[in-house]
Amino acid sequence: MGVNLTYVVQDERLGLANAIYTGRHVVGNNTFAIILGDNFFYPKTFMRDLRDFHQQQGADVTLGVTDIQDTTRHGIIAYHGLDVTDVIEKPQPEDAPRRKGSAGIYIMSAEIFDAISHIEPGVNNEYQLADAFKVVIERGRRVVFSDIPGYHIDVGTPEDLREANRLFYLREE
Numbered sequence: 001m002g003v004n005l006t007y008v009v010q011d012e013r014l015g016l017a018n019a020i021y022t023g024r025h026v027v028g029n030n031t032f033a034i035i036l037g038d039n040f041f042y043p044k045t046f047m048r049d050l051r052d053f054h055q056q057q058g059a060d061v062t063l064g065v066t067d068i069q070d071t072t073r074h075g076i077i078a079y080h081g082l083d084v085t086d087v088i089e090k091p092q093p094e095d096a097p098r099r100k101g102s103a104g105i106y107i108m109s110a111e112i113f114d115a116i117s118h119i120e121p122g123v124n125n126e127y128q129l130a131d132a133f134k135v136v137i138e139r140g141r142r143v144v145f146s147d148i149p150g151y152h153i154d155v156g157t158p159e160d161l162r163e164a165n166r167l168f169y170l171r172e173e
Contacts, residue, residue: 015126020108021116029110036104040153040164046105050146054107057082059142061112061133064105066152073156074101075130077145084143087130089123103148111141 008023020034031054033047041047046064054062063084068074071093078086078097088096106129115135122128137143153164 013126014121015124015128017116017119017127017129017132020129021113021127024110024113027110027113031107031109034106034108038155039104040151040155040167041103041105041148042151042167043149046148046150050105050148051107053146054144057142057144059107059144060109060136061141061143062107063087063133063143063145064103064148065100065145066103066148068096068099068101071096071099071101073154076101079145082144082146084133084137084145086137087133089128089130100145100147103152104154105148111136115139 006026008026010019010022016036033051035047050062050064061084063077065077068076072090074090076088076091076096076098077084077100078088079100086097087102112132115132116127118135119127119131122131133143151167153160153167155161155164
């Protein structure tokens with residue numbers, strides 16, 4: 001029982017897509033999960049549920065999403081059915097196609113590594129994961145989304161951290 005973890009260090013801050021690309025030698029041709037560490041999720045079955053959904057859909061990429069209040073803090077998706085048609089990285093509210101955005105959890109096939117290798121640096125000279133998703137979509141590959149049930153908090157502010165702590169301590173009550 002337990003979890004075996006392998007980590008890879010991103011030597012230079014060049015964006016999330018670059019961080020993922022740095023681990024390609026560990027992942028090989030396997031499907032893998034990315035969970036951004038500044039997120040709080042409950043219930044704890046969210047990962048298993050997303051993995052199962054990804055397998056059922058036969059997708060190359062599955063994004064866990066949630067309803068977003070502040071679009072400037074998330075990648076926002078445009079979609080048709082369950083298929084993601086576009087991802088806009090941190091748009092202003094008036095430029096957001098919807099209010100569904102990345103919850104910082106992804107299941108991906110190794111296809112993403114080739115897509116990342118074909119993108120250019122964007123904002124802050126960083127490689128944006130949203131741009132890699134667009135490459136996958138343009139190639140006619142399947143990118144889908146699933147709403148994450150329960151609680152999700154992007155713990156990016158002190159207020160969010162307090163709320164995550166409050167929910168964590170109340171979860172068993």
